[in-house]
Amino acid sequence: MSKLESAMETLIDVFKYYSSKEGDKFQLNRSELKNLLQGELGEYLEVSKDPALVNEIMSELDRNKDCAVSFEEFLVLVTKLTVCGAGFFQGYCSTVVITCAHR
Amino acid sequence: MSKLESAMETLIDVFKYYSSKEGDKFQLNRSELKNLLQGELGEYLEVSKDPALVNEIMSELDRNKDCAVSFEEFLVLVTKLTVCGAGFFQGYCSTVVITCAHR
Structure with a gap:
């Protein structure tokens, strides 16, 4: 398995670890x-x-206001934080509620 | 560093490894x-x-038709493939050009 594929598997594993604790195991309350x-x-x-x-x-x-975060909605967070956190892209930070200032 | 943070770092490292070879090091040709x-x-x-x-x-x-893929555009691919590939979400596959059938 490549580095990228194992990172993608980790995104799934981390989400599952937290989403499976209560209620709907496919979503984060x-x-x-x-x-x-x-x-x-x-x-x-x-x-x-x-x-x-x-x-x-x-x-x-x-986004769909069901008081829960789906896996795809979770990946939006990962994308925004990764883009913001990527020193490689210094000065580039897409407009997000989670401003880089929180770091 | 947590599992999720190291996966996010890997996404950056992998993109940088390939995008830095030619031309604009912030984009993939x-x-x-x-x-x-x-x-x-x-x-x-x-x-x-x-x-x-x-x-x-x-x-x-x-998406911006500049014949190159930015880091954020790359993460769209990662998101789609991860959602598609997530056996955990069997039967859930957002509509993408890259159908799961390609796997």
Whole structure:
């Protein structure tokens, strides 16, 4: 398996780990999203210092307003943070609620 | 660094590895995209058996029609393939040019 394919598998594994804890195992509810943000994105986001951030991210990701984040909606977060965090693209940061300033 | 953060770093590293070979190091031209697809996505796509696939993917990803694929456009491919490839979501496959049948 290539580096890219194993990274893609990791995205699936991480989502499954957190989404399978309660209710619909294919989606993240608010507390599952908070656990994921705190457990996996500490370097990108300071959720513990900014409790409102979870609601902010939840409302931005939950495009179909079903109070849950699907795998595809989760990948939107990954895309935005990866683009923002990519020092390689210094000065390039797509407009996102999650501004790079949160890092 | 968490599993998710290292996967995100890998997405950046893989893109940089292929985009830095020729011309604009922030973008993949057609041959760089072909090398990436062949080198990194062999399990997801059978580019060698279907040469037209590179053009098909290039035209789908190159949204601003500048004959190059940016990092953000590349992540669209990663998102579609990851959602399609996620056995966890069997039966769920967002409509993409790159149908799961290619696997």
